[in-house]
Amino acid sequence: MTEQTHDATERARLLRLATRASVIVALVLIALKSGVWLMSGSVSLLAGLIDSLMDAGASIINLFAVGYALKPADKEHRFGHGKAEALAGLAQSAFITGSAVLVLLQGINRLLHPQPLETAWAGIAVMVFSIVATLGLLAIQQHVIKRTHSTAISADSLHYRSDLILNVSIIAALLLAHFGIQRADALFGLGIAVFIGYGAVRIGLEAIAILMDHELPDDVRAASLAIARAVPDVIDVHDLRTRQSGHHWFMQLHLELPATLTLADAHARGEQVRLAIIERYPQADVLVHKDPA
Incomplete structure (x- = not known):
């Protein structure tokens, strides 16, 4: 198990x-x-x-x-x-x-x-x-x-x-x-x-x-943004959207990454952000979109 x-x-x-x-x-x-x-x-x-x-x-x-x-x-x-x-x-x-x-x-x-x-x-x-x-x-x-x-x-x-x-x-x-x-x-x-x-x-x-899909508390949103911005190569984060369904939290956010990164590297940075947020909030389901800055 x-x-x-x-x-x-x-x-x-x-x-x-x-x-x-x-x-x-x-x-x-x-x-x-x-x-x-x-x-x-x-x-x-x-x-x-x-x-x-x-x-x-x-x-x-x-x-x-x-x-x-x-x-x-x-x-x-x-x-x-x-x-x-x-x-x-x-x-x-x-x-x-x-x-x-x-x-x-x-x-x-x-x-x-x-x-x-x-x-x-x-x-x-x-x-x-x-x-x-x-x-x-x-x-x-x-x-x-x-x-x-x-x-x-x-x-x-x-x-x-x-x-x-x-x-x-x-x-x-x-x-x-x-x-x-x-x-x-x-x-x-x-x-x-x-x-x-x-x-x-x-x-x-x-x-x-x-x-009504009210956003999660402000302190949770602020902490999630700070976690994402702390990942290497992340220039900024925008369009964070959150909601709750029972025990589960759902988060969506956009990362601004250097346009020179390869697709594989951009995906790796997005995965780092996703796992870092989940480590802090295990009940979260995180979807990350990557934007070239």
């Missing part, structure tokens, strides 16, 4: 690990939160339940999208299937936005018509468990993101990180409501809805940037 094949196999294993762990955690939390919400009627718990439902839906989408994105390039998809991850991120954004609207409406209703909460301590216990489970999942996701740079897993991790704040907020709301401040539950629910909506916008914008 070549090193490249081994890396691809390891990446696929890590991505499947992260997506399956996300689905399992979301389903367990849905079961626990559903039972306690039915007993208590808490708006903040409902916010947590809906968020977990959205997590599960998004994670299941990720499970299939990541599997599709891992398929190698074929005749119909010469650049691979990596954009399936960005599509999954966009779907997550829609799911999370829907959850924010539902919680917002329920929070307004409960703010206008406050009701006493029951079984607050059971809700607190469930939220503490949720925090522990989420921390464990985030540890797995961060390890996978560091190794794979997956857009879909990054999006998944983003809203699970927001879940930590959400869970602490729910605990605070349940405690305040338990000690007589009934509207605290609704107010915290409204705040959580706004927070969830903000996260949805961020995820959606990142996914759209990839789907």
Whole structure:
């Protein structure tokens, strides 16, 4: 097995690990939160339940999208299937936005018509468990993101990180409501809805940037130009174009080379540039065009 094949196999294993762990955690939390919400009627718990439902839906989408994105390039998809991850991120954004609207409406209703909460301590216990489970999942996701740079897993991790704040907020709301401040539950629910909506916008914008072939970050472009210009006989570099598709980066650039170079020498300089950029950014697919200066 070549090193490249081994890396691809390891990446696929890590991505499947992260997506399956996300689905399992979301389903367990849905079961626990559903039972306690039915007993208590808490708006903040409902916010947590809906968020977990959205997590599960998004994670299941990720499970299939990541599997599709891992398929190698074929005749119909010469650049691979990596954009399936960005599509999954966009779907997550829609799911999370829907959850924010539902919680917002329920929070307004409960703010206008406050009701006493029951079984607050059971809700607190469930939220503490949720925090522990989420921390464990985030540890797995961060390890996978560091190794794979997956857009879909990054999006998944983003809203699970927001879940930590959400869970602490729910605990605070349940405690305040338990000690007589009934509207605290609704107010915290409204705040959580706004927070969830903000996260949805961020995820959606990142996914759209990839789907619209947004250029790679400026520091990556600047470093790539510097690497190319450092190769002997390269007079200048222009028309650098970049984009991202899942884990893969695609770069195109034009080299200005002395017109006196032979075709073989010009090709060798172009290959030096290509390999130097790939050494710095292994996930890059680099296409070099040679221009006589």
